[in-house]
Amino acid sequence: MTQQHFNVVIAGGAAIGSATAYFLTADPGFRGTVTVIEPDPTYQFSATALSAASIRHQFSTAENIQMSLFGTEFLRGFKNRMGVDGDCPDPAFHEGGYLFLATEKGLETLTRNQALQSSLGADIALLDRAQLARRFPWLAIDDLAAGALGLSGEGWLDAYGMMQGMRRKAIEQGARYLKDRVIDLIRHDGHLTHVRLRDEHTIACDAVVNAAGTGAARLAACAGIDLPVRPRKRSVFYVQCPGTLPGCPMVIDPSGAYFRPEGSGFIMGIAPDADHDPDASDFDVQHPLFEEVLWPTLAARVPTFEALRCTRSWAGHYDMNLFDQNLILGLHPAIDNLYFANGLSGHGMQQAPAIGRALSELIIHGRFQSLDLSRLGWQRILQQQPIIEHNIV
Structure with a gap:
């Protein structure tokens, strides 16, 4: 058998892998070949397909804000960019906004974040209690000090359609x-020469992209690298209730619970506390989390949710960076x-376009060109200098 060779092999073909393949092949300076290795082309268990499918600009670090700002720009031009044979896919992007709520304790952080977001071009308004009451009369606001509302650019979409x-x-x-599936990486000194697939077939390559999601740590270990990324399960619940919430955005409660409109109902979720958030490979829905934590929390925030009925639920996985919950991007110094x-x-889904563009620039040009994301590289991990993102949902 003639051995195959590709200039770039991408391990993982969901949002990050497909964005990288798109930007590489769209760059007129790239003359190479690209293959994407994906074990499940249905993507039924991918984080993208099972996510809450939302995009926001309300982060506390500049890089996260800038990546998601580009995600919005990308989505707004998606039909024109992605047309194939006259068929222009629609990611159904609805700019419904995010509303981050804060008590007095969180007011300083909310105000500081909103100032940074606005300075970078995000359209975020800071609302006081009176403004919250007028705009969202269905909210219980007695314990709130303020809220930050995305007026444009934030919202939700068909994440599966975007990826496809x-x-x-x-x-x-x-x-x-x-x-x-890529099951092994073959290296010579500090350079990868081949990837080995599940059937023991090998592919020669010039560069490899680890876009393997929750399988990324296993793949990194094949190259002798300890990647601090582990799978964490997140459950999403679809509910219906008799009341309506006019003008409802994606709402982030101070507790971390969230909800947003979806069809004739709402989707909602909350992360389990750290003591009940182990590595996970199953897709069993965390029903006690809904009954004991999420429903009571959101019923206190939105009284009409007291009468909600959960009609559907599912679970997916985050590829959680246990070091600082931020992206690890670029080359490791041990492998060139x-x-x-x-x-x-x-x-991942909302920042995939910016990450795909950044990786293509690194591979083709050897440096970031559009947006400097060097702070998100391996150096901070190796030097034990975490980037703290305060707006984790």
Whole structure:
């Protein structure tokens, strides 16, 4: 058998992998070949397909804000960018906004974050208690001091459709997708030469992108690298209730619980506390979390939720960066051609376009060109200098 060779092998073909394949093949300076290795082309268990499918600009670190700002720009032009044979996919982007609520204790952080977000071009308004009461009369606000509302650019979408649109366009531009799994990385000194697939077949390569999501740590270990990313389960609940919530955005309660409109009802969720958040590989829904924590919390915030009825639920996984819950992007100093894009901790879908663009720039040009994301590289991990993101949902 003639051994295959690709310039770039991408391990993982969901949002990050497909965005990277798209941007690589769209760059006129790239003359190489790209193959994306994805074990499940249905993507039914991918984080993208099972997420709350939302995009926000309300982060506390500049890089996260800037990546999501580009995500909005990308979505707004998605139909024009992703057309294939006259078919222009629609990611159904609804700019319904995010509303972060804060008590007096969190007011200083909310105010500081909103100032940074606005300075970078995000359209975020700070609302006091009186403004919250007028705009959202269905909210219980007695314990609140303020809220930060995204007036444009934030919202929710068809995440699966967005991913498939990037995948289809990447294929049209020359990327190849292969149903398989990368099970090993073959290296010579500090350089990867081949990837080994599940059937023991090997592919020669010039560069490898680790976009394996919750499998990223296992893949990194094949190259002798300890990647601090582990799978964390998150459950999403779809509910219906008799009342209506006019003008409802994606609401983030001070407790971390969230909800937003979806069809004739709402989706909602909350992260378990750290003592009940182990590594997870199953997709069993955390029903006690809903009954004992989420429902009481949100019924106190929105009285009409006291009469809600949960009609559907599902669970997916975050590729959680246990070091600082932020993206790990770029090369590790031990390997000169293994690129990482891991540990998104729930932000992957919305930041995938910016990450795909950044990786393509690193691979083709050897540096970031559009947006400097160097602070998100391995150096902070190796030097034990975490980037603290205060707006984790």
